[in-house]
Amino acid sequence: MTTSRAKLPLRSQTPDSWAVAALREPVALLNDHAHLEKKAAGNALELIDRWPDPTPPDYWVEKMAAIARDETDHLLVVTRLLGRRGGAMSKFHRNPYAAELRKLVRGGTPQELMDRLMVSAADRGAVVRAV
Numbered sequence: 001m002t003t004s005r006a007k008l009p010l011r012s013q014t015p016d017s018w019a020v021a022a023l024r025e026p027v028a029l030l031n032d033h034a035h036l037e038k039k040a041a042g043n044a045l046e047l048i049d050r051w052p053d054p055t056p057p058d059y060w061v062e063k064m065a066a067i068a069r070d071e072t073d074h075l076l077v078v079t080r081l082l083g084r085r086g087g088a089m090s091k092f093h094r095n096p097y098a099a100e101l102r103k104l105v106r107g108g109t110p111q112e113l114m115d116r117l118m119v120s121a122a123d124r125g126a127v128v129r130a131v
């Protein structure tokens with residue numbers, strides 16, 4: 001299914017020039033993608049024991065574990081594609097966009113879990129579908 005960008009509820013549009021620039025360096029793009037998949041899997045695992053008080057929503061642990069498994073599967077696919085292009089996942093990775101998103105989490109507050117879920121959703125879109 002193809003979705004027209006005009007129909008997406010986005011506050012700003014990614015310029016076509018971004019896609020053109022990203023496609024000039026497919027190995028770097030795939031490496032970035034691999035790190036995002038790894039991070040998504042790690043976030044889901046980290047959220048397993050951070051449910052909203054007083055009790056976890058139904059199937060919380062199962063949903064978070066399923067997300068972690070899905071994201072790990074994605075990581076495997078992306079690293080395979082990376083390898084086919086002669087690349088390998090780097091040991092270190094910095095993503096300014098993700099770092100800025102994480103700064104929005106209000107740590108140590110009752111809103112922390114919701115903030116983390118929202119940031120995860122913005123980053124990957126997987127968590128919101130599961131809860």
Ligand SMILES: [Fe+2]
Binds near residue numbers: 037040070071074124
């Ligand atoms: Fe993913």
